[in-house]
Amino acid sequence: MPTTAIAWSLLLPPAARRVAGQSLLAVFALAAVTLACAWYQPAEPQLTTAALLYLVIVVFLSLNGSFTAAITVSIIAVVFLQDLAAPPLFSLSFNEPLDLIALSSFLTTALVITRLVSRMRGSLEKLRASLEELGRAEKATRQQAALLDLTHDTVVVRDTQDVITFWNRGAQELYGWSATQAVGRVVHALLHTKFPVPLAQITEQLHSTGRWEGELIQTRQDSSEVVVASRWSLQRNEAALPAATLETNNDITAHKQAQDALLQAQTELARITRVTTLGELAASIAHEVNQPLTAIVADANAALNWLAMEDPNLNVVRETLTAIVKDSERAAEVLTRIRGMLSRSSQPFQACDLGVVVRETLPLVRSEFTRHSVRVEIELSADLPLVLGDFILLQQVLLNLLVNAAEASREVDPARRVVTVGTLMQRDDARLSSVLQVRDAGVGIREADLPQLFEAFYTTKPEGLGMGLSISSAILERHGGRLWVTANLDYGVTFHFSIPALVS
């Protein structure tokens, strides 16, 4: 019989098997208690003592076993209690039923205890689970922090008041302060951070998009400055309020210095190319100064002649002197333009009108065009958007394109010696650009020369340096724009450059 039960129990799932096992054990315990009570005072078994002992068994079972087993055993205990009250023992004849109230009290007490213990156990288990979870999380955090110490990037976490709460080894290596020195300090004060835009603007972006990226200049413990590429991420709490900011910084000082050196070299090269171009145009530029000077000399002599007459006409003299003033200004303007183009320093980018670039550059080459009997036509767009740039550099690009166009045109049939300079607005997707075009009907560019056209030291001219277009291309890149060339359907080529429009 027990063998069969065991065999059967093996078919049950493990949980049920455990319940069955515990119940079986409890039933043996109940039987033992019942036997003990019956043996101790066979004539008048102590029902109260038995009931109390039963309860103890039920409590033990509740504490260690399952809820189901405890209930089952409680019910079985009632049966045993009934049996004990009506000898002979294990006769299972209930001829004299127990007091119903006593029985149900026992059952209720057993059930309540079972329930209470079971609940207590549930809470305990939950507590243990969360404690374990906590332990695991802490371990993971420690592991992550250790990992963050491995990276060369600096990782700094700061709270909403910008007070440092985490400082990894990378940060210590870069800035010099240890985590103990840094944690608790306000990050921007500690590092004397210089921001590219006002901090309020950065904070606003951080709060609206959750992140920010940019270049910062910070100061190390040894007072030296370091340029970092900084990425900020905002962490929010359960209430979606900002809780902390993770700042990852990358030392780009060396990269920045190399970039600055490159930019400086490029600027100098651009200037040298510009000066070379102006040198080639020297005769034409001298002509541009000579014209107003000629007028001034003629006017001044005329004024003297008028004044030498008897009863001189002062109105004529006044007109002549006014003309002298005007021509002096014209000569001065040419010189100002030249001085600007010869200037060494590069200017900070500002709003430029490509139409003005055209108007300011043409006078420098007008005479060059006349010399080769090349006509210039201007087609300026009236509503061209402004662009952000360096006026002198843009002028240099145009100057270079115009000189090339004049050169390409001077050998062709006189009817084709026309260079058209135009500006237009271009819309690409949602992006607006200002475009400048220089079109000639000259000799054109050989297919074989096209791929290398914008490369440095590549030239098709016997006396060319091969720098013009390469510098021009680099200048456009610095403006976020580009320079390209297309062949015209009939004769010659058109050079185009486009720069993103300045969004106001």
Add this chain to the structure above:
Amino acid sequence: MNAARALIHIVDDDESIRRSLRGLVESAGHAAATYPSAQDFLTASRPDTPGCLVLDVQMPGLSGLDLQRQLAAGEGALPIIFLTGRGNIPMSVQAMKAGAVEFLTKPIDAPALLAAIGHAVERDRAVRAERSGLDELRGRYQSLTPRERDVMHGIVAGRLNKQIAAEFGTSEATVKEQRGQVMHKMAADSLAALVRIAERLGIRSEGRSYPTKDG
């Protein structure tokens, strides 16, 4: 506004230069006409008054040198003063060979330009005077009969009346009478004067040419 005032033609593509040169020329007592291009000068109707041309070498379209070449082909060419922003020797040599009066560089020396204009105008007046005198002589020569012309050729070749009469088979008296007609018609008061006239008309002493107004 007297008729003797010379008219200075100024051709330059630069408005300032045209205006200022006009002022300078007028302040020196000449009249001025300005043209923005060589083409404009060619197509303009110009009064046939003494003067000169002040011409910019480098202009869009027809250059100053091109204009000089075109004008030289026609008759009644004005003396030319060239102005240039970048004078080079080959260019000035070419201009001077083609008959330019002056070749001045900008910025100009105003007194030098006025002096050059003065010379050019004088030269133009002289050429015009020469031309009108020659026209008159040609008219006189045209009025001679063929025989009188033969006699004139004989006289300026240094032949005696007797020799001429023998050549044409007439009497010496006839030749003498015809000689008187020639002297009268050609308004020559002496043999020397007649020889000079013949020289201006291009009649060679031994020649048989008969220059006419068209020739």
